[in-house]
Amino acid sequence: MKPNIMVTQPIHRDVLDKLQAVGQVVMNPGPEPWSAEEFRQHLTEAHAMMAFMPDRIDAALLQQAPRLKTIACALKGYDNFDLNACRDAGVVVSFVPDLLTEPTAELAIALALSAARNVVTGDRLMRTGQYAGWRPILYGTGLHESVVAVVGLGAVGQAIVQRLSGFGCAEILGVDPVNQDARTTPVSLEEAVQRADYLLLAVPLTPATRYMFNEHLLGQLKPGVIIVNVGRGSVINEAAVAQGLADGTIGAYAADVFEMEDWLLPDRPRDIHAGLLESDRTVLTPHIGSAVARVRRAIEHRAADNLIQALAGEVPRDVVRAVQERGVPCASVA
Template sequence: MKPRILVTNWVHKEVLGFLQTFGEVEANVTRVPWSREEVVVRAQHCDAMLAFMTDHVDEPFLSRCARLKVIGCALKGADNYDTEACRRHGVALSIVPDLLTVPTAELTVGLMIMLGRHLLEGDRLVRTTPFNGWRPILFGKGLDGAMVGILGMGAVGQAIAHRLRAFRCQISYADDRPLAPAKEDALCLLRSELPRLLAESDYLVLALPLSPASHHIIDADALAQMKSGALLINPARGSLVDEAAVADALERGGLGGYAADVFETEDWALPDRPAAIDARLLNHPRTVLTPHLGSAVDTIRREIAMAAARDIRRFFEGQPLHGGLVGRQPIQPVVLA
């Protein structure tokens, strides 16, 4: 009997076709996520689930989905998935650890340029007022020679640093796990402590996974330590920052701008997460906010979903999971940071 597989969000037809070669597929074919309750009701009758950022798997979810055996997550950061609950219920859990790195690094550089060079303000100006040529306005920050601090130097942090070398940035990083000296030299990196990173950076880029230790690592105290007029860039996880404190800092003028691709409201596993993005961030002229586009490259998204689908197939074939976090061990070690 073929396993029944639930796909909670839209995927490319190639991914559905692959899943259909070994399972009976029930898929969300719209671009709108199902509610949590709808996912639970559907998952109760399924053996496997291809899951995404919009899903939250915890003890109550698994208690209602006793038939579920494996969850293949089309994502890297599994902070919305309770690994211990999966272990207790005997549900295998896998992620896609490597395909998101490059597009996320690309977007990060784009956010830095958009915020530093006032591109959104310039676009609005041209669209809403008569344009009569150059004026001495909207002078901003460039990347050439800028002091860039990267908080977190895992795969994404290193990919960002690699791309910023072309802009001749002076790059420092803070991470509890230092890189090997040869890697630091290759990327032209200087390791620093967080207080110094905050005080000296023209651009502070967040590249940490979300954990209890990193939750609100950029809070009111950290923002007060930042260089006046510095720009904060968050392509990693919304709850690395206290968004209300960021809005306060923008209103006071100490923080020069905030660019984010991720938001606290997305971090479903946190019971005290805000229900919406702070309106002050939405309305402030010095913010650049994008709807979690870090991996939104068409070919990459197809490959991410396909990688998660392949792990589901491996599970039913009795093979190790490439991105396994719970259950059968991965073929190669998975690095989350």
């Protein structure tokens, strides 16, 4: 009998055909996630699961999934999955490590420029019907001759540095206790927040990085700094950012990730902070870092290949082994 494969979001037809060749596929027609009850019902019967960003797996859910052998994440960050619990349950977890890097880095630059050059405010103005030609308004700042700090020099951080290299920045600072990039000046986080005109965050979510940008650290910012977050929402305290925007300490905040998305954190907020939504100095996008059509298809294919390998008793190409061995319950490469 073919194994049951649970796919939690709609996937491309050619990817679905690939999975149907090896198993009985139950796919969410989307785009909304299944309800908690629907998710549990499908998980009970599943031998394999293709997971997406809104999904989470913890020990309690795994107890209701006696047949589950593998979770193939069609994403790069896997902090919404309790890897220790998966390991203990004998569930092999895989992810897609590199296909999301380039589009996420591109979006980081787009967000930085949009926030700094008042693109959203300008667009709103144009739609009022009151534009009568050029006026001396909406002056912002540019990357050229600015000090830019990239916090987190993993794959995404290094791809951001590569793109910044062509903008003529006065200096590119790099903040990472593990990774280095010869194109950056290594500095501490404290020095970065005091010197940078831009802070671009590409930080994974771990117990050590949650709220690394807290009220105290944000209080040390260079006035008018522009902050861009494409890593994980919970590395920064959104309430403190909202306060910084309100009092003028922070020049602008742009984000593609939010605290409310970090499902395994029991005390996560359930909504984006109202102060971010109400501010005219924010640029907020709905987690579209990898939302490039050809990239999403490639990610689905890679996840499907990992799933099929695991069902065949093989070690998937992108198995999450090192993180499990370190025993880190929430880790990701944003």
